[in-house]
Structure formats: structure tokens, C-alpha cells
Amino acid sequence: VKVGVFDSGVGGITVLTALRKLLPAIDFVYLGDTANVPYGTKSSGQVVRLSLDAVSELRDRGVGALVVACNTASSVALPSIESAMRGIPVLGVVEPGAEAAVHAFRSAPEGGEILILATRATVRSGAYRKAIEELAELSGEHPPVVDEQECPLLVPMIEEGWLDHPILAATVREYVSKWARSSSPGVALLGCTHYPWIQTAIERALPGWTVVNSAQVVAEAFRARLGRDALHQLEQAPVGAIEWLFTDPHAVPAFAQDWISKA
Ligand code: DGL
Numbered sequence: 001v002k003v004g005v006f007d008s009g010v011g012g013i014t015v016l017t018a019l020r021k022l023l024p025a026i027d028f029v030y031l032g033d034t035a036n037v038p039y040g041t042k043s044s045g046q047v048v049r050l051s052l053d054a055v056s057e058l059r060d061r062g063v064g065a066l067v068v069a070c071n072t073a074s075s076v077a078l079p080s081i082e083s084a085m086r087g088i089p090v091l092g093v094v095e096p097g098a099e100a101a102v103h104a105f106r107s108a109p110e111g112g113e114i115l116i117l118a119t120r121a122t123v124r125s126g127a128y129r130k131a132i133e134e135l136a137e138l139s140g141e142h143p144p145v146v147d148e149q150e151c152p153l154l155v156p157m158i159e160e161g162w163l164d165h166p167i168l169a170a171t172v173r174e175y176v177s178k179w180a181r182s183s184s185p186g187v188a189l190l191g192c193t194h195y196p197w198i199q200t201a202i203e204r205a206l207p208g209w210t211v212v213n214s215a216q217v218v219a220e221a222f223r224a225r226l227g228r229d230a231l232h233q234l235e236q237a238p239v240g241a242i243e244w245l246f247t248d249p250h251a252v253p254a255f256a257q258d259w260i261s262k263a
Contacts, residue, residue: 001234002027002243004063006054009037009159010256011194012069015093016242018215019067020263022223025235028242031058035247038155040119040192044076047121051077052084057245064234065089067222071097071192072119075127089226093193093214094122096221098131100214101189105144108210112186113145115179115209117202119192120150128191151175151192158194161253168198173205185209197255 005016009032016030033039033054039047051073058066066085068074073081074092082090101114116128129146136143153171162168173180179188185208190196196213203211223231242263246252252260 001062001064002029003234004028004055004058004061004066005030005069006033006051006058006066006073007031007070007193008033008039008050008072009155009194010034010253011155011158011192011197012067013256013259014193014196014213015067015069015215015218018219019222020240020242022216022219023231023240025238025240026231027234027236027240029058029061029063029245030242031055031245031247032252033247034159034249034251037159037251038119038152039070039072040121040150040155041152042121044121044125047072048077048080051081054247055081055084059085059088063088065222065226065230066091067218068092069193069218072121075122075125089230091218091222091225093218094127095131096218097189097191097214098128098135099221100212100217101128101187102132102135102144103217104189104210104212105187108187112182112184112209113147114186115176115188116146116148116191117151117175117188117195118148119155120152122191123148123150128189147179149175149179154198155192155194158197159251159253161255163198163201163255169201169204172198172201176202176205179209180206187212189214
């Protein structure tokens with residue numbers, strides 16, 4: 001039995017990397033909806049429909065658990081995905097992402113604020129703000145200041161393979177210029193699983209800020225969510241395999257193909 005990892009495109013590979021590191025013996029099946037990426041500029045109704053279509057493929061293949069490795073789908077479609085998976089454990093990335101941001105914020109020397117960089121649909125859903133406020137409430141702390149910036153041009157550029165392109169770098173600088181000038185740098189969360197692919201460009205555009213990739217916290221949350229017995233049943237071989245499914249295999253960028261060939 002495999003664990004499904006779903007994203008609109010190649011962003012979820014950043015989560016899969018962390019899952020593999022933490023749980024090397026598990027077999028994974030990765031599904032990237034490259035025929036329909038980006039999700040982040042679409043309406044919630046469209047994101048729900050596309051996500052349900054995609055995960056039904058994984059359900060039909062009999063996955064034992066599912067990681068929704070897409071912040072956009074996690075923000076707007078998680079309850080629908082959970083009911084479509086009919087009792088199979090499903091983990092979204094927003095709650096662990098909020099945890100990763102709050103954790104980094106607590107240990108950041110500068111204080112400042114939490115800046116969420118995400119797709120338009122994720123920002124509009126308010127899911128991160130809500131998750132961070134809930135965490136603060138649970139711990140009885142004063143909620144940190146949260147700002148959000150939607151970055152709709154980034155996912156198409158990443159899917160185009162422009163990781164190290166001057167246009168990508170300039171676009172990132174433009175999106176974060178307001179915060180780059182801030183006198184108290186804070187924590188910037190990569191609230192889209194595509195963004196760890198361009199983490200260097202984001203770090204360069206936000207000098208002094210702590211840039212957080214939540215993938216490892218997502219992997220840890222997945223391990224905790226399943227528990228030891230369920231994980232034991234999923235462990236197949238010393239080194240698990242990865243099966244790759246893309247709704248448009250021709251639309252997989254070369255850098256991701258390169259990663260896949262080495263995985
Ligand atoms: N990786 C998806 C996310 O985390 C990208 C969404 C999109 O396709 O725009 O939000």
C-alpha cells in the first residue's frame with residue numbers, strides 16, 4: 001500500500017523530499033496535476049473540482065493515506081478531499097505550515113512579524129491567518145502580526161523552469177519590496193509548496209529575514225498523524241519506491257525531471 005502525495009504541479013516534490021527523508025521505507029505515489037496548474041489563480045469552486053478529480057485517481061489506486069502537498073488545495077478543498085477519500089487519513093499542509101512559522105517566529109531574535117507568501121487562492125481563503133491565530137490561542141500567547149502577500153506569477157514561472165532567471169528574481173523582489181525595507185525583519189513562510197524551489201531568490205530579496213520551508217514539519221506531522229502501527233504497515237522495503245503520475249507528462253519541467261530521475 002502506497003502513500004499518495006498530491007499537488008497541482010511539481011511543488012509537492014518539495015514535501016515528498018522531506019517525507020522520504022523521514023520515512024524512507026514507505027512507497028509513495030506522487031500525482032501532479034500539470035494539465036491544470038496553476039490552481040492558485042482559480043476560483044475555490046474550480047480548485048475543489050480539480051482536486052477531487054485528481055485525488056479520485058489516488059483513491060482508486062488504493063492509497064493508504066494522502067498528503068495534500070499543495071497549500072491552495074489544503075486551504076480551500078481539504079474537507080471535500082477528506083470526504084472523497086472515505087476514511088483514509090488525509091493531511092493538509094496549512095496547519096503544519098502555520099506551526100513551522102510560529103515556531104520560527106518564537107525563536108527569531110528580531111521579533112518582527114510573520115509574512116505568508118502564497119498563491120492568491122490561499123491568501124484569500126484566510127486559512128493561514130486563522131491557523132496561526134488558533135495556535136496562539138492554544139498556547140495563550142499574544143497572536144503575532146501576520147501579513148500576507150499573494151504571488152500569482154511565481155508558480156507559472158517555476159513550472160516554466162525559471163528557477164534561476166532574472167525575471168523570477170525581479171518578480172520576487174517586487175512582491176516583497178515592502179517587507180525588504182522593514183527595519184525589523186521577521187519570518188517569511190513559504191506558503192506554497194512550489195516556493196522552496198526558489199528559496200534562494202526569496203532569501204536574497206528579504207535580507208535579514210528567516211525564510212521558512214515547512215516541508216520537514218509537514219513530514220513530522222504526517223508521521224504523528226498516522227502513528228507507529230499504521231506506519232509500520234505501510235513500510236515496504238528498506239528503501240521505498242516512488243511512482244510518478246502527471247496529468248500532462250509533457251508539462252513536467254526539466255529540473256523536476258532531473259530530480260525524478262535521481263530519486
Ligand atoms: N503548490 C501549490 C501550493 O502550494 C501551487 C498552487 C498553484 O498551482 O497555483 O499552493
